[in-house]
Amino acid sequence: MNPQELDYRIEIDGNDCAIDVAINEFEVFKYHKKGPINLVIGIGEYLKPQNNKLELAVWPATNDGDLFDKGSYCKVTLAARDRTKTAQLSAFSGIHYYPKDDIEYNISDQSIKKIPTINSHFGKSVGNVKFKHYEKNLYYELIQQFDIDPNYKVWNWETSPTLASKIGYDAPLPPKQREALFSAYQELWNALNKKDLKKLEALFHEQSLECAEASGTTPERYFKTNVLLDILKDPELSLAPLSFKNVRYYYSLDKKLVSLLDSKTSLIHFYRNNKKDHYVSFYPSYRYDGKKFVISR
Known part of the structure; x- marks a missing residue:
């Protein structure tokens, strides 16, 4: 067994947002409590070189509706590093979501903030974030397609x-x-x-x-x-x-x-x-x- 040189992770930073996170339709994290959340999770085993999908289901953790309190946000950053060279992760894609008490705003590009630093060596976003509001179930779906290093390991599930x-x-x-x-x-x-x-x-x-x-x-x-x-x-x-x-x-x-x-x-x-x-x-x-x-x- 040879450990992969590239170490792929997601960094989750949020406040007052209930969230389910899936990579390629596989749920990797969920958090449904009020207040702040901050953690890093390894995701390499769920990835393939092309046509990956980051999917978020987000709703307010502070109320039973679909309008968010002031100060709510959810940042899910796709990041990676070469573990043979550095411990520092570099962002290459993700979704930085800042919803508020306005449904139309929450399903628009205005609710997304640009990720400050992008290292395209590890991967890249493909297209823009796609939004969907589920009015009956009172949550928002956000999807970002992305590719990673074309030489990354092909896992058995892919074939x-x-x-x-x-x-x-x-x-x-x-x-x-x-x-x-x-x-x-x-x-x-x-x-x-x-x-x-x-x-x-x-x-x-x-x-x-x-x-x-x-x-x-x-x-x-x-x-x-x-x-x-x-x-x-x-x-x-x-x-x-x-x-x-x-x-x-x-x-x-x-x-x-x-x-x-x-x-x-x-x-x-x-x-x-x-x-x-x-x-x-x-x-x-x-x-x-x-x-x-x-x-x-």
């Missing part, structure tokens, strides 16, 4: 078969693939039920390998950060039964990945103190390699 006709919730898989996906979920559930860490490490091998390569660590160290390990140690949490009745299919990353959900949450979830209405969800995303489904992200 996997397309699974669906559209991104998001879509129809079930064909019977052969459906049974293979159910089998993969059953295998994961069995390993979780037995708390078989060696089996879990094997099932998450591809995810750990590629995410480690993107983030500059080792697969072993990356696997140790898997949230499942903390869940399995929590005495208040117990694995919920697995049922494939009435499952829903959710597709992401160019329709190359699929996750299963039940009527409320992810098919894999854990009850807190044995209460069915209090649970912790876990969302594995699988790709199809032509024979079986593999946990990719």
Whole structure:
């Protein structure tokens, strides 16, 4: 395994904005509280050399409407660095959004501020920010297309078969693939039920390998950060039964990945103190390699 020289991240800086952030239709962050937020997240494992998409869903964190209080803003900056040369990130694209108490303003270019410094060596914006206001659900959608370094790593999910006709919730898989996906979920559930860490490490091998390569660590160290390990140690949490009745299919990353959900949450979830209405969800995303489904992200 060779860590990628280029380290791609997003910097999120905001105030009084509830926000969901997705890269290529894969949700990487959400924050729905009042007040300030500031953090940096690695995103290299979700990227491809061309035709990437940054998507924000934004709404006021201070009220139940779609008009923002004074001082609200949400800056999501796409940035990168050469990890062999510097620790300093350089911006190359993103969305710096400054909404206010005016819907028309909030879906106009006036609400966007130019990113101060752009380093086109790492990538570039493609076109302008696209806006959409969802009046019924009281939120705004903003999309920025972008490209990155043309020589960046091509991950296994990029060359996997397309699974669906559209991104998001879509129809079930064909019977052969459906049974293979159910089998993969059953295998994961069995390993979780037995708390078989060696089996879990094997099932998450591809995810750990590629995410480690993107983030500059080792697969072993990356696997140790898997949230499942903390869940399995929590005495208040117990694995919920697995049922494939009435499952829903959710597709992401160019329709190359699929996750299963039940009527409320992810098919894999854990009850807190044995209460069915209090649970912790876990969302594995699988790709199809032509024979079986593999946990990719």
